[in-house]
Amino acid sequence: MILGLTGGIATGKSTVAAMLKERGAVLIDADQVxxxxxxxxxxxLERIRERFGNGVIQEDGRLNRAALGKIIFKDEALRKELNRLLHPLIMEEMQQRTGSALAKNPHAIVIWDVPLLIEENLTQFVEKVIVVYVPESVQLQRLMKRNALSEEEARERMAAQLSIEEKKRVADFVIDNSDSLEMTERQVDQLWNYLTLKSGSNQP
Structure with missing residues (x-):
């Protein structure tokens, strides 16, 4: 069983991802991939070198993210081009890891942790969508506090993504993370019990 996990900035997606992993889910983190x-x-890395030159490669052979960031930060066309270069490789790797997990255990519950799952139209690759939700007012307060942002800066960052209310409408499962951690844990437990039942998994 393959599920997509997403949410909005500062809604607590990473917290829920960690809870699902603790319970036995195979977590495939798109950012890590x-x-x-x-x-x-x-x-x-070779694709990046060919397109952007050796100036974005450090002496130790690793990608210089700061140098690449400076090039693409203010140029949307170049940012899209970078995505076009890397997106197929990321998707291929995610599908490969999914295949390996299911080959080891056909009843595995595989979670694709993807911030832009809905925006990038990746829901077609998963069976169900889990959205980690908090009301926008809570999201705004948490983001301002977490990143020490002004209200205007926080709203700008939130506006760069699909709104959490729109994401909620696409969800098959919603984890409301606006209350205590215990309440979130309880919802994750309920979801996990349902998923293990549906997948035929004998995981605890």
Missing amino acids: ARDVVEPGTEG
Whole structure:
């Protein structure tokens, strides 16, 4: 069983991902995969070198993220081009890891942890979508506190993503993370029990 996990900035997606992993889910983190596909010696890093030059590669052969960031930060066309170069490699790696997990255990519950699951139209690759939700007012307060941002800065960052209310409408399962951690744990337990039943898994 393959599920997509997403949420909005500062809604607590990473917290819920960790809870699901604790319970036995195979977690495939898109951000981590994106880092792995540009490690030294990878095709991803070579694609970046060919397009952006040796100036974005450090002396030790690793990607210089700061240098690349400066190039693409203010140029949306270049940012899209970088995504076009790396996106197929990221998807291929995620599907490969999913295949390996299911080959080891056909009843495995595989969670794709993808911040832009809905925006990037990746829901087609998963059976169900889990959205970690908090009301936008709570999201705003948490983001301001977590990143020491002004209200205007926080709203700008929230506006860069699909709103959490829109994401909630796409969800098959919603984990409301606006209350205590215990309440979130309880919802994750309920979801996990349902998923293990559906997948035929004998995991505890």
